[in-house]
Amino acid sequence: MKSFGYAATNATTPLGPFEFARREVGENDVCIDILYCGICHSDIHQVRNEWNNAIYPMVPGHEIVGKVLKVGSKVRKFKVGEVVGVGCMVDSCRQCPNCKDGLEQYCFKGFVGTYNDHEKDGKTITFGGYSTNIVVNEAFVLSVPSNLSLPGVAPLLCAGITTYSPLKHWHVKEGKKVGIMGLGGLGHMGVKIAHAMGAQVVVFTTSPSKVADAKRLGANEVVLSKDEAQMKQHIGSFDFLLNTISAPIDINAYLSLLKRDGVMCSVGIASKDAKLEMNRLIFGRKSLAGSLIGGIPETQEMLNFCGMHNITSDVEIIPIEKVNEAYERTIKSDVKYRFVIDIQSLKKG
Amino acid sequence: MKSFGYAATNATTPLGPFEFARREVGENDVCIDILYCGICHSDIHQVRNEWNNAIYPMVPGHEIVGKVLKVGSKVRKFKVGEVVGVGCMVDSCRQCPNCKDGLEQYCFKGFVGTYNDHEKDGKTITFGGYSTNIVVNEAFVLSVPSNLSLPGVAPLLCAGITTYSPLKHWHVKEGKKVGIMGLGGLGHMGVKIAHAMGAQVVVFTTSPSKVADAKRLGANEVVLSKDEAQMKQHIGSFDFLLNTISAPIDINAYLSLLKRDGVMCSVGIASKDAKLEMNRLIFGRKSLAGSLIGGIPETQEMLNFCGMHNITSDVEIIPIEKVNEAYERTIKSDVKYRFVIDIQSLKKG
Structure with missing residues (x-):
């Protein structure tokens, strides 16, 4: 699988393409063919290790829209071909009071970030959306209303x-x-x-x-x-x-x-x-x-709300080659109002 | 009427007794024979002009308990002889949304403070509870539950x-x-x-x-x-x-x-x-x-709550002569937990 990010622990090098294997699709997992991924300012902080917690290799991106490519045997919520989204979280403890209240962003044990984090096994590094695919437990996958334009949906997830x-x-x-x-x-x-x-x-x-x-x-x-x-x-x-x-x-x-x-x-x-x-x-x-992002149930509620009101983000779509340039322009607030990577450009490369 | 405070604009002098006339008892006013008055730390700030808004002569004190001595012709809530309290406010615009919500402490025009302020006429200085009497519009007078010990009630008002x-x-x-x-x-x-x-x-x-x-x-x-x-x-x-x-x-x-x-x-x-x-x-x-003090309806609610739960402040009762000493001890937190002036001592002097 092709991704775009940092393969090495050298935060001063611009992002570039590299290949690696995603984790296997478990029985509760959804494998997503990524179509668009937004660029969040926090991606820049993470990639450049400005928060001093970078894990390399790093594939950034937590504003993900794609199509279901494959589902595990126990997946009930999604079918192959459906349009789905993934935001900042891909798992949490699911046991603490905050998780039980549907506010996984405040999980007592800390939620599992979509990238630059470890799965609950404590070992497997999570990789984000500047990539052709992602594998996510169905509990952290969102349905995307069919009326919305997909590039503009990606930034809704963050x-x-x-x-x-x-x-x-x-x-x-x-x-x-x-x-x-x-x-x-x-x-x-x-x-x-x-x-x-x-x-x-x-x-x-x-x-x-x-x-x-x-x-x-x-x-x-x-x-x-x-x-x-x-x-x-x-x-x-x-x-x-x-x-x-x-x-x-x-x-x-x-x-x-x-x-x-x-x-x-x-x-x-x-x-x-x-x-x-x-x-x-x-x-x-x-x-x-x-307030920190939002929980999974309210993220679904937000997507439904945006579907009802026909709300998407105003975006500038770029090919993967322009990521480093887009970072510089994001820092200068020179974007109206979010860069979104067309992941087709990565597949072609 | 005898009071204790600053007659002159000299904030470095200790407080002392002086005489002056209160305003007349208007048709909606209650004249109160003061029994006890608490010492709030803010009294010290005001008297010493530490907030740069002192108005001299100044009679401090906004934790007042006393008996109704006289009522105006239109007063309906109180009768002569009843035990009543007065807190930090003696009036407000009564028209703004906050006043209408019973939260006069957030009055758009600023509430009228019990002392070191001007009545709504913009001229008459308000004088507080280190005094034998006070005249207050009935709307800003509180009923005191009969089961509570009066010296310990005074600090409830602030x-x-x-x-x-x-x-x-x-x-x-x-x-x-x-x-x-x-x-x-x-x-x-x-x-x-x-x-x-x-x-x-x-x-x-x-x-x-x-x-x-x-x-x-x-x-x-x-x-x-x-x-x-x-x-x-x-x-x-x-x-x-x-x-x-x-x-x-x-x-x-x-x-x-x-x-x-x-x-x-x-x-x-x-x-x-x-x-x-x-x-x-x-x-x-x-x-x-x-949060700033509380409104008049919730002050009454608080007094009723304290009556029901038999709650009063833990106080050290002092005669008026000890006010300056009490100020010094208050600054050192050497009091459990509030000084209350027995105003009888002022009447005797």
């Missing part, structure tokens, strides 16, 4: 669920005023989903060039966050703020935009510490929260 | 409601594991109230000398927060943490003690900024929140 989960958890709906902070891969999904949930959506961005696009995506209003006068107009008015910004920001300024009992939730993992003025929370019983 | 309100708001009850961080004026009320709500209560303190007392107050367990091994035993186990500590602490260490969806709530106003590792919130969908 960027989509990462924004859907907190928006749903904190009851975003009609009558609520919701702010989406940042308009990148995560933010643009947040805008589409919050808009589809019926909320009044305000986008916060530093880029005047993004104003028109934010409105096209579903924002009712756009605030240039560096403009103090614009910020002040929204003081005390938000029910919920979704922080998708990875750069350091003044969270205190945003907390003052919340209503009483308002919540600001950060998503996306970065090494961002915040200097918090506790009084911003005390005056108004406000909360600062965090 | 320390009691400040802890009751978040414990109630975040659904503390039987089956929940609750941590009370700090065992001072606020913390000891938090322990009593959380215990009465049926929760499993764990107290966090730096003082081995407080262990026995914490258990006497209702704690199931006491953790010495400087003992890493003890802290580690509680990782991922708390539904709710109530932070009553005014000193700077490592909030990140405490956040790791929360369960998924757990909340840590800070109460008590101090100039405490926190260095927050956002990932502590993201991994476990946790929240860091704040």
